[in-house]
Amino acid sequence: MTDSSITDAIRAWVDGWVVSRGAAEPVAEPWGFTIDVGLPRHTTRHVLTDGGAGAVRKVAAAARTPGRRLKVFEDPERVLAWLGPDWTPDEPGFLMRAQLRREEAVLPAGHRLRTWTYGNVTKVLVTTDDGTFAARGQIARGGAARPAVVDQIETAPGHRRKGLGSLVMRTLQNAAVEEGATAGVLGGTPDGRALYEALGWRVLAPLVSVCYDPKTP
Incomplete structure (x- = not known):
C-alpha cells in the first residue's frame, strides 16, 4: 500500500x-x-x-x-x-519531488532560448544559433496550492554535458514560481535522475x- x-x-x-x-x-x-x-x-x-x-x-x-x-x-x-x-x-x-525557488538560468554561448505558454503549460526550447534542436521541456501548473509537473525533458545526444538540462529545468521552475507554485513533481528516467538530484529533487518512489x-x- x-x-x-x-x-x-x-x-x-x-x-x-x-x-x-x-x-x-x-x-x-x-x-x-x-x-x-x-x-x-x-x-x-x-x-x-x-x-x-x-x-x-x-x-x-x-x-x-x-x-x-x-x-x-x-x-x-x-x-x-x-x-x-x-x-x-x-x-x-x-517519482520525484522538489521545493521550487527562483534560480539563475545561464544560457551557454552559441545557443538560443525560447519560452512560451498556452493555458497552464509553459514550454522551453533551446537551439543552437543556426536553429538546430538542442534541448526542450515543459511544465504544467495547477495553481499555487498544487505542485507543478515537469514533463518531457530532453537533451539531444550531441548537446549533453553543456548545462542545457539545468537551463531548461531552472527556466521551467522559475516560470512556475512566478505563478505561485512552491513544489514540483515529475516522473524521471535513469538518465535524468542525476540532473534532477543535482537540482534538489528527491526520489519518492x-x-x-x-x-x-x-x-x-
Missing part, C-alpha cells in the same frame, strides 16, 4: 501530466486512475496508487488490450513477477511502466 504523501504526489503528477499532454480528465478508480491518452500505441493508461499484488493483477487482467499501459509505484522486479509475459516494461523510472504487448506464437 502506498503511503499518503506518495499518494498525494501521484495525484498531483496525474493531474499535471493530463494538462501537459492534453489527455482526458483522469477517472478515479478504487485502485487509482484511468486516463484516456488517445495515441495509437498508448490509448489508455492506468495509474495505480494501490500498488499491491492484488490490485496490479486485477487491473492487468482487465486491461489486456494493445495500447494499454500500467504505471505502478513499486519495486520493478516485484511488479514484473506479478504480471504475465505479455506485459513489456519500459526503462525503470522514479520507483515508477514501473509496462505496456500490453502480447507475444505471437
Whole structure:
C-alpha cells in the first residue's frame, strides 16, 4: 500500500501530466486512475496508487488490450513477477519531488532560448544559433496550492554535458514560481535522475511502466 504523501504526489503528477499532454480528465478508480491518452500505441493508461499484488493483477487482467499501459509505484522486479509475459516494461523510472525557488538560468554561448505558454503549460526550447534542436521541456501548473509537473525533458545526444538540462529545468521552475507554485513533481528516467538530484529533487518512489504487448506464437 502506498503511503499518503506518495499518494498525494501521484495525484498531483496525474493531474499535471493530463494538462501537459492534453489527455482526458483522469477517472478515479478504487485502485487509482484511468486516463484516456488517445495515441495509437498508448490509448489508455492506468495509474495505480494501490500498488499491491492484488490490485496490479486485477487491473492487468482487465486491461489486456494493445495500447494499454500500467504505471505502478513499486519495486520493478516485484511488479514484473506479478504480471504475465505479455506485459513489456519500459526503462525503470522514479517519482520525484522538489521545493521550487527562483534560480539563475545561464544560457551557454552559441545557443538560443525560447519560452512560451498556452493555458497552464509553459514550454522551453533551446537551439543552437543556426536553429538546430538542442534541448526542450515543459511544465504544467495547477495553481499555487498544487505542485507543478515537469514533463518531457530532453537533451539531444550531441548537446549533453553543456548545462542545457539545468537551463531548461531552472527556466521551467522559475516560470512556475512566478505563478505561485512552491513544489514540483515529475516522473524521471535513469538518465535524468542525476540532473534532477543535482537540482534538489528527491526520489519518492520507483515508477514501473509496462505496456500490453502480447507475444505471437
